[in-house]
Amino acid sequence: MKYLIFVFMLLGCANSRGDDHYINLQGDSFVLVTDKYFSRELSFNSLPTDKAFYMTYWGASPTAELRYGEQSVPIFYRGNDSEKLYLQLNNQVKTLTFHIQGKPVRYSTRYIQQQRGKVTADIPEVYELTNIVLALADKFHQTNYGRRVQGDYYQAMMKWFTPFKAHPIFTALGDVDYYSLVENGPAYEFMNDKIVKSEVYNSFRAKDAIAMQRELLENFAKISDFRSFYQQHQPYYSSLLKQFENDTQPKRIWSWLESEFPAEYQSYKVFFSPLGSGKHSARMFTHNGFKESIMFISGPNRYESGVDSPATKAIKLTRTLFTEIDHAYVNPISDNYINEINDALPELKNWYKGGGYNKPYLVFNEYMTWSVFLLYALESYSDEEYLMIKHHMEDFMVNKRGFYKFKAFNKELTRIYKKRSQEQTIEDLYEPIIKWLKTH
Incomplete structure (x- = not known):
């Protein structure tokens, strides 16, 4: 690596850009370190004029550092959803914009009282809407993002929603990032025909495709009568949620893990969709003295086909949950x-x-x-x-x-x-x- 000499200044509150960072580069290369552990060398010349970075909260507020020689500029959550860093080299200025998920959750006293000691599995309404949109989009999205494209539920979904595939939401989400769309679903809910933010969750990913396309999603849901489809399938959703509980015995897992590790959580939250398969993730949220372990996993119907016995299917589903928990x-x-x-x-x-x-x-x-x-x-x-x-x-x-x-x-x-x-x-x-x- 070619080390650089930077001259930087943190501007005071008198400047309209507040705490943004300004750096005069003496060379092309620099290193960006995120969450203390992950570093990558970047080139000023290959950067676009404005480069965005999305910093997701996993178990703590995300951080980054721009490193140059023996010095560094820290980037972290200071009450703003974004921080900007301006780089100048040979009279050219480029901007690094860091979108920081600093406060992903709001645990009220009431929520804490309701959820303490509970494992809650759910198929949230807006979350299922995003899964349907992704499954409808095209074969690339279905394959690349592990859509489950078989079974009675999938067939019913296709019959109901295929007439609306010309909707502009599919053009707007042509290059959608799965995680920014689907995993932010539980951070939203319906209020009549409007999609509004949840009272509990602000977001699950720093990049939020729902926020970017909220009006189109609302319109698609309205003209396709998505909410009627969702209500008609409540018995099926309930059967999957019950099967999940019976097959995985999540409280037994919880007890075993906390006997083997020092970490302790007061609540487990599990999200899955009948259309989901293979894209899993987990995070740990803490607020108001309350710690919650949250997982996005496949639903029990992932294992409904095949020759495995019910007991074997239950064990495989348990593995799916456990390796995220x-x-x-x-x-x-x-x-x-x-x-x-x-x-x-x-x-x-x-x-x-x-x-x-x-x-x-x-x-x-x-x-x-x-x-x-x-x-x-x-x-x-x-x-x-x-x-x-x-x-x-x-x-x-x-x-x-x-x-x-x-x-x-x-x-x-x-x-x-x-x-x-x-x-x-x-x-x-x-x-x-x-x-x-x-x-x-």
Whole structure:
């Protein structure tokens, strides 16, 4: 990297741009670090005139740093939804705009009283609207974003909404980012024909496609009579929610995880759609002294086809839920070992095929979250069921997802788990498993 010399000034309140940063560059390259762990080298010359960055809240308010030599400019939430940084090089100025999700949630005293100790699964109305729009859009969106394109519900949805595919919402969302559209759905609700912000959630992603296209979504919902479709399918939604509860036993998972990890949450919230499949994520929100673990996962109907027994389908659904839930427990411990994880995985190509998990921290957490589920399965299922899900997960992780050494990793974590003392928890296994990584 070519290091730079910057001269920067934080302008005072007398300037109309307030706390924005102004930097005179002496060279083309600089480094942007987000959330302390993820760095990338950027080039001034290849930047557009105004480059946007979206900083999503996962378990804490997001941060970034622009680094240059031994110095840095911090970017963090200071009460504004966006911060700007102005770069100048050779009389040309470019703007970096950071959209910061600083306050994603508002937990009122009433909400806390209602939700404390509860696991709530839901198919929110606006969330399902966005899933329908995405499933209707075209084959690219259905395939790339894992739409479930089979079953009676899908067929009923297509019959109802296909006559409205000429609506301008589909042009406006031609290059839509799945997460910015669908995952922000639970942050909105209907008030008559209007889509309004939820009283609880501000957003789930810093980039919010619903906010950008709210009027078109409202219009599509109105002319297609979406709300009638949603109401007519309430019995089906209710059956899926009941099946989810029966199959996964989420409070049992909750109790087991908090016996093995120091993190504690007062509420679990789970969102899924009958049209969703494969795109999962989790975050941890804290406000007003209340901590909530939130997951976006596939619904039970993901496993309704095929020859698996009901018990096997239930175990696979439980795995889907568990490997999102336990990020809320695994990741905070991994944060304490970030340097050791980086040292242990200097070459990711031997551990991961490449793609979205392109940092040692991310790769390690995927290995750990999936293997921790198998520790839970070891204690929760029969020997036959355990061996079935173990074989299924090892095959899926190695051959489908490209985490090449998952089988060996899981074997070692299971070995040290079985050998641990009575007082030890999974938190105590981090040091020995990271040590093992270094030699494999």
